[in-house]
Amino acid sequence: MCEDTRELMEEVASLSPKLSVETFDFVADAAVAAQYGIDKIPAIAVVRTDAPVTNRGVRLYGIPSGYEFSTLIEDIRLVSTGDLGLNAQTLQELDALPGPIDIQVFVTPTCPYCPRAVLLAHRLALASDKVNASMVEATEFPQLANRYQVYGVPRTVVNDVIHVEGAVPEDMLMGKMKVLDDAPALFKLRQRWEANLN
Amino acid sequence: MNLNLSNSGLEQPGANYDVIIIGGGPAGATAALYTARAELRTLVIDKGLGSGALGITHKIANYPGILGDISGADLLQRMRQQAESFGATFLQDKVQSVDLMAETKTVFGNSGVFTARAVIISTGSMGRGQRVPGEDELLGRGVSYCATCDAAFFKGQTVAVAGNSDEAVEEALFLTRFAKQVHLLSPTPELKAPAELVHEFASKPGAIVHPGAALRAVEGDGRVENIRFATRHQGEQTLPVSGVFxxxxxxxxxxxxxxxxxxxxxxGCLVVDAEYRTPLPGVFAVGDVLCNHVKQAVVAAAEGAVAAMAVEKQLHGRKQLAVDWAK
Structure with missing residues (x-):
């Protein structure tokens, strides 16, 4: 899949002089992977070339095919324009939440409403430096799908312990993430999550 | 590379349609007839002729202008053909979600993502009320409403599909490509889906049809392990499955x-004003999905006509409804 992903990125980049692709080897360029917080492949980081390197932001794990191709294109637009379209309350709530926040959105390429869930997570990552948001193609990473017990998509997983089914609206996801600011509730969720792992 | 880039909704910038109508019953089909005739690019997304209240009605004798008995499906087919003759497009698909807050409305179906400047909701009132025990708790843990999305997680496993509509049988058919066994539980003795579709499903290896089977519960510890269902002759039984759609x-x-x-x-119904506008700009609702609505095909059709005129008024920036655009 890595070769197909590289080819796809090069084809997309050839469409505009504003786009460029840099390809890294996960093993030989481990330091670069670490800088971008990449822990599995194939991986795509959509970043502005004029922005500092960071291990947070917009990531796509697995080839963005099927419906997820539209996510990639929209990601490029979001990163480029910064026009995120999040409402003011979301931004306020996000600002108040403790970081770091890691959001993984599990998808399949045949899921028409998965892009909506991924793009919401990616918008949050672009709105706040404390958020990292990744699309994870569940069939390409079965070990992760198993770890998070994904049997339906989209499934949004926040900091391992908050699990949200479906492409929920912005205010609903923010509502679910409020628990990040509630230490006792978060502790219970983590305990339950760890018990499930064993 | 075969990346299946079609239907990604990105082929055309901006809105693909002027109006998307969700539900193709008498309200939706009549709205489509009027918007298409007003030269608005019109898409109707509908789950299938037999998915709504009119489509499954055996005889209609009180629809004005139609003498004698006609089946609901035949009447609906005529309405659709009339709308199509003016340029409306009908798509058989199920709407999974929508984004109605932005100026351009986005509609997410199983077969694609569609955008429009206005949306008319005419989904009717054949939605489920109570869920079965275990369904909510095990959602995403084996309970699913989208086989297209989730079938890949059930490769080589045994699954059940509960339903008797075109949609249920089509999803069951899709699942036969992945699952080892697909049990189709029809709540009625006869399925409402077309016979050829049922036959196509039943002829697949591993396909089992249970007529008159009522889903009673979904069970499992953290993920679906069994379902319980009842039939008139055999009473309640437990079936081990890892997924239920x-x-x-x-x-x-x-x-x-x-x-x-x-x-x-x-x-559970939607509230609208006299022009069938919901509180969201560009979003209208008609037919059985409304409160204070008389459940008659002719009433639904009339509401569809008024809403279509209201859509046209809005999109063309008119101050008043235009009644006949042909003049």
């Missing part, structure tokens, strides 16, 4: 795909 119908307005973007009344 639910497409059952009932008597409640279908609004779940809105995910709270529009408020519903206590009885």
């Amino acid at each position: 639910i497409y059952l119908q009932g008597g409640r307005p279908i609004t779940d795909f809105l995910q709270g973007q529009l408020q519903v009344s206590e009885t």
Whole structure:
């Protein structure tokens, strides 16, 4: 899949002089992977070339095919324009939440409403430096799908312990993430999550 | 590379349609007839002729202008053909979710993502009321409403599909490509889906049809392990499955795909003004999905006509409804 992903990125980049692709080897360029917080492949980081390197932001794990191709294109637009379209309350709530926040959105390429869930997570990552948001193609990473017990998509997983089914609206996801600011509730969720792992 | 880039909704910038009508019953089909005739690019997304209240009605004798008995499906087919003759497009698909807050409305179906400047909701009232025990708790843990999305997680496993509509059988058919065994539980002795579709499903290896089987519960510890269902002759039984895909119908307005973007009344219906406008700009609702609505095909059709004129008024910036655009 890595070769197909590289080819796809090069084809997309050839469409505009504003786009460029840099390809890294996960093993030989481990330091670069670490800088971008990449822990599995194939991986795509959509970043502005004029922005500092960071291990947070917009990531796509697995080839963005099927419906997820539209996510990639929209990601490029979001990163480029910064026009995120999040409402003011979301931004306020996000600002108040403790970081770091890691959001993984599990998808399949045949899921028409998965892009909506991924793009919401990616918008949050672009709105706040404390958020990292990744699309994870569940069939390409079965070990992760198993770890998070994904049997339906989209499934949004926040900091391992908050699990949200479906492409929920912005205010609903923010509502679910409020628990990040509630230490006792978060502790219970983590305990339950760890018990499930064993 | 075969990346299946079609239907990604990105082929055309901006809105693909002027108006998308969700639900192709008498309200939706009549709205489509009027918007298409007003030269608005019109898409109707509908789950299938037999998915709504009119489509499954055996005889209609009180639809004005139609003498003698006609089946609901035949009457609906005529309405659709009339709308198509003016340029409306009908697509058989199920709307999974929508984004109605922005100026351009986005509609997410199983087969694609569609955008429009206005949306008319005419989804009717054959939605489910009560869920079966275990369904909510095991959602995403083996309970699913989208086989297209989730079938890949059930490779080589045994699954059940509950429902008797075109949609239920099509999803069951899709699942036969992945699962080892697919049990189709029809709540009625006869399925409502076309016989050829049922036959196509039944002829697949591992396909089993259970007529008159009522889904009673979904069970499992953290993930689906069994379902319980009852038939008149054999009583209640337990079937070990790892997934259950639910497409059952009932008597409640279908609004779940809105995910709270529009408020519903206590009885679950949508509230509109005299021009069938919902509180969201560019979003209209007609037919059985409404509160204070008389459940008759002719009433639904009339509401569809008025809403279509209101859409046209809005999109063309008119101050008043235009009644006949041909003049």
